[in-house]
Amino acid sequence: MEKKKQSVVTNSYGADLPYATRSVCPECKRTLDAQVYDNNGKVNIKRTCPEHGEFDEVYWDSTSEFNRAKGFASNARGLLNTNVGITENTGTNCPYDCGLCTNHHSHTALANIAVTNRCDLSCWYCFFYAKEGDPIYEPTVDQIRNMLKNMKHQQPVPCNAVQFTGGEPTLREDMIDIIKVAREEGYQHVQLNTTGMTIAFNEGYAQALRNAGVSTLYVSFDGTTEKTNPKNLYEMPKTIEECRKAGLGIVLVPTLIKGINDGDLGNIIDFALRNVDVIRGIDFQPVSFVGRMPKSQREAQRITIPSAIDLIEKQTNGVIKPKDFFTIPCVSSVTNFIETITNSPQYSLDNHFACGAATYIFIEEGKVVPLPDFIDVEGLFKFLNERAEAIKLGKSKTIESAKLLLKIKSFINEEKKPKALNLAKLLFNALVKHDYSALGEFHKSSLFIGMMHFMDPYNYDQQRVERCDIHYAMPDGRVIPFCAFNVVPELYRDKVQTQYSVSWDDFKKNYKGSDSPLAKYKRDTAKLKDDPAFKNAYGENKYFK
Amino acid sequence: MKEWFETKFGSAPYKEVSIVKFSFEADSHEDTAFKQYTLLLDAGVIQGHLEFSTKKGILIFETNANPKEILSKELTSVTIDSEETIAYEKVMESNNMFV
Numbered sequence: 001m002e003k004k005k006q007s008v009v010t011n012s013y014g015a016d017l018p019y020a021t022r023s024v025c026p027e028c029k030r031t032l033d034a035q036v037y038d039n040n041g042k043v044n045i046k047r048t049c050p051e052h053g054e055f056d057e058v059y060w061d062s063t064s065e066f067n068r069a070k071g072f073a074s075n076a077r078g079l080l081n082t083n084v085g086i087t088e089n090t091g092t093n094c095p096y097d098c099g100l101c102t103n104h105h106s107h108t109a110l111a112n113i114a115v116t117n118r119c120d121l122s123c124w125y126c127f128f129y130a131k132e133g134d135p136i137y138e139p140t141v142d143q144i145r146n147m148l149k150n151m152k153h154q155q156p157v158p159c160n161a162v163q164f165t166g167g168e169p170t171l172r173e174d175m176i177d178i179i180k181v182a183r184e185e186g187y188q189h190v191q192l193n194t195t196g197m198t199i200a201f202n203e204g205y206a207q208a209l210r211n212a213g214v215s216t217l218y219v220s221f222d223g224t225t226e227k228t229n230p231k232n233l234y235e236m237p238k239t240i241e242e243c244r245k246a247g248l249g250i251v252l253v254p255t256l257i258k259g260i261n262d263g264d265l266g267n268i269i270d271f272a273l274r275n276v277d278v279i280r281g282i283d284f285q286p287v288s289f290v291g292r293m294p295k296s297q298r299e300a301q302r303i304t305i306p307s308a309i310d311l312i313e314k315q316t317n318g319v320i321k322p323k324d325f326f327t328i329p330c331v332s333s334v335t336n337f338i339e340t341i342t343n344s345p346q347y348s349l350d351n352h353f354a355c356g357a358a359t360y361i362f363i364e365e366g367k368v369v370p371l372p373d374f375i376d377v378e379g380l381f382k383f384l385n386e387r388a389e390a391i392k393l394g395k396s397k398t399i400e401s402a403k404l405l406l407k408i409k410s411f412i413n414e415e416k417k418p419k420a421l422n423l424a425k426l427l428f429n430a431l432v433k434h435d436y437s438a439l440g441e442f443h444k445s446s447l448f449i450g451m452m453h454f455m456d457p458y459n460y461d462q463q464r465v466e467r468c469d470i471h472y473a474m475p476d477g478r479v480i481p482f483c484a485f486n487v488v489p490e491l492y493r494d495k496v497q498t499q500y501s502v503s504w505d506d507f508k509k510n511y512k513g514s515d516s517p518l519a520k521y522k523r524d525t526a527k528l529k530d531d532p533a534f535k536n537a538y539g540e541n542k543y544f545k
Numbered sequence: 546m547k548e549w550f551e552t553k554f555g556s557a558p559y560k561e562v563s564i565v566k567f568s569f570e571a572d573s574h575e576d577t578a579f580k581q582y583t584l585l586l587d588a589g590v591i592q593g594h595l596e597f598s599t600k601k602g603i604l605i606f607e608t609n610a611n612p613k614e615i616l617s618k619e620l621t622s623v624t625i626d627s628e629e630t631i632a633y634e635k636v637m638e639s640n641n642m643f644v
Contacts, residue, residue, distance in 0.1 A: 028579075029579075029582055030582075031575055031579065031582075032575065079642075081642050083640050083641060083642050085592065085636070085639045086564065086603070086636055086639035086640075087592055087593045087594045087603040087604070087605060088594055088596075088603060090594070092578075092596065092597065092598070093577065093578035093581050093582075093594065096578060096581050096585060097594060139555075140556060142555040142556070143554075145555070146554045146555045150642050151642075152643070153641075153643035155642075475554075475557075476557075476636070477554060477637045477639075477640030477642075478592075478640045479642075488582075490586060491585050491586070498588075499558050499591070500558055502547055503547065506546055
């Protein structure tokens with residue numbers, strides 16, 4: 001079923017270090033042969049540009065953690081109907097051939113649709129917002145509907161999750177209509193990427209979002225102090241209050257920068273736990289650098305996944321440990337088992353093992369318990385793989401499912417697990433009966449802690465982009481892997497958004513809002529500090545004293 | 546005021562575009578990819594691909610662009626094999642997965 005892959009880097013996926021891949025020159029963007037190798041306990045990626053010389057960048061801060069993650073590398077199915085276009089892009093000139101091309105390995109797990117380039121903030125590390133006089137990119141509702149339809153037609157597994165992003169999406173007056181369109185097009189998960197300001201200061205807006213069909217808000221939140229979070233420290237408690245009233249879940253998204261907020265990870269987790277009725281998860285994103293940056297500055301600010309996890313261990317007093325985190329494609333053993341039982345292709349998360357990692361934590365009798373403390377995760381995944389292989393070799397599905405039923409309790413430590421969770425039943429229902437109703441309860445009683453390290457031109461690895469499953473839909477019909485979209489914005493993000501934008505003057509003429517279309521948020525710090533929501537929000541660490 | 550054209554994929558910024566097929570010479574796969582990159586940077590080029598194995602390329606240009614001039618700026622030896630004007634909607638149709 002799989003389309004033929006021609007990529008030069010495919011065969012080295014999952015190979016031992018050192019392995020060959022391809023990258024780009026951060027200066028001129030020429031594609032180059034590259035090597036990922038062990039550099040005294042760290043993993044680096046290096047390549048040499050004929051014009052700009054050698055670039056040797058940290059890729060992962062720990063070789064041993066990299067090798068552990070590599071153990072979960074999974075084979076992805078890819079798409080049957082890749083959209084190579086009239087220009088017959090074959091992927092041989094990756095990342096300039098998107099897409100998605102026939103070389104791409106993953107279907108779209110999360111579709112991103114940028115709905116505006118306007119933002120009411122001007123964060124120093126973000127370059128993606130329009131300034132006075134710039135063209136404004138705001139695809140029409142019809143264009144957005146077509147992007148959604150396009151991703152929904154992926155074969156054999158249609159896209160089912162979309163994130164609306166920007167700029168700041170809530171600046172659009174028709175955002176509620178756009179969310180309804182996503183639901184009409186059959187998307188089960190609709191996520192909104194926002195700073196939360198509009199929600200904080202417009203009573204009822206969170207409820208309107210929820211009613212329209214938003215599943216989760218994805219809210220940037222960089223820390224719990226004025227220094228670490230100049231963006232929305234004061235406003236976040238109000239955003240949470242509004243979401244609490246509306247029953248709308250939040251995932252916090254801290255961008256991690258060494259020397260800025262790397263001392264605040266434990267506090268961010270503590271803050272999330274104290275609001276766990278609203279906050280469903282945290283997705284830490286180690287910074288990816290935009291534009292040119294000297295090596296000394298990159299070294300001063302770069303954090304990679306293993307060092308972020310080490311910081312979490314230190315700042316949670318060892319409660320959350322590196323071994324609690326698993327790379328994202330580890331869940332492919334679950335997908336693989338369900339596919340074998342159902343004989344039908346399933347939604348899978350087969351991205352590159354170096355892209356991200358995650359765990360779940362629970363609160364039990366006032367204490368934090370990571371999920372691997374009471375589930376033998378590796379043992380369960382290994383057992384599922386064995387059952388799937390047995391079925392593929394002709395064994396009875398009924399007998400193999402019965403083996404799972406008999407064995408499942410042995411992977412669970414009943415003494416350590418949260419008492420309210422009937423895990424054996426939940427797992428069996430999900431894996432064998434495909435009844436996912438109890439998973440909602442699982443998510444509500446737990447906190448997801450994830451890491452996603454998007455690439456920049458300095459640590460760019462083609463092997464990763466070929467397996468990317470977070471994609472941008474563009475109004476011209478192409479679908480672009482997240483890191484290609486942002487590592488070569490001049491070919492995708494900026495180029496297409498320029499083609500599909502309107503001039504500043506034209507936008508202003510048709511703009512119906514009361515403020516300027518580019519009005520910036522003005523903070524009233526004294527008033528916010530006086531707000532009871534803020535007074536109770538931060539303060540002493542509760543779970544990791 | 547920018548003109549928009551209705552298509553079955555929503556409104557589009559072009560009614561027609563030029564599709565140009567050409568042959569070129571290149572020293573290596575890497576060189577070809579870089580030439581594709583630099584060609585795509587040109588505002589007059591909408592999308593395209595250069596294939597090293599066949600030394601053939603296809604680029605889609607805005608109708609007011611000068612393909613010959615743009616191509617000769619980046620490629621030392623290039624022969625235009627065909628040039629035709631097509632509806633931009635056809636490009637969108639080929640990009641989309643649901644047709």
